[in-house]
Amino acid sequence: MVTHCLKIKSEHYIHVINGTKTAETRYNDRNYQVGDILILNEIDSLGNFTGNSCQVVVTHILDDSEYFKTGYVMLSFHMLNKLSD
Template sequence: MNGTFVYHHLKIAPVFYRDVVSGKKKFEIRVNDRNFLEGDHLILQEFENGKYTGNEIEVLITYIPNFQLLDDYVVMGIEPVEGPSKLPQEIEVSEYLEEAE
């Protein structure tokens, strides 16, 4: 780890979100389109039926193995930085996209 890190905001399905929150799921497998690095933080935002639920958890990338996976996928070891949180309101995808523009 180099002392600097990035926050990556990612969607996560409810079944996987629950497993991260419970501590059962200690890894993420993703397309490495963001150049994930050990020490970066993931903000995993629960996403269901086309909208964000408002539930999110921040995790730290603790380990990335040094081997090539197919189609530029990456396996990341993760651990929670803090417990899950609930955003003040549910966000419709269309509203989120409008805010991003």
């Protein structure tokens, strides 16, 4: 299990927090694995950190070139906790 600190735009972060967004498509430059922890740090429209973040755990990884460009995966996750807000 590895912890990854990632940025997420406010427009997507709010949906993670309210539970309607449970997956994220990312370039797999970090060799994501099931069980990895993602710390999602909210950024505003200018790319500035808002100070809000949450922690999720990766529950499934879809790596299928039929649906994604080479190198991209869909990470399914569930919320562990909200770290700030």
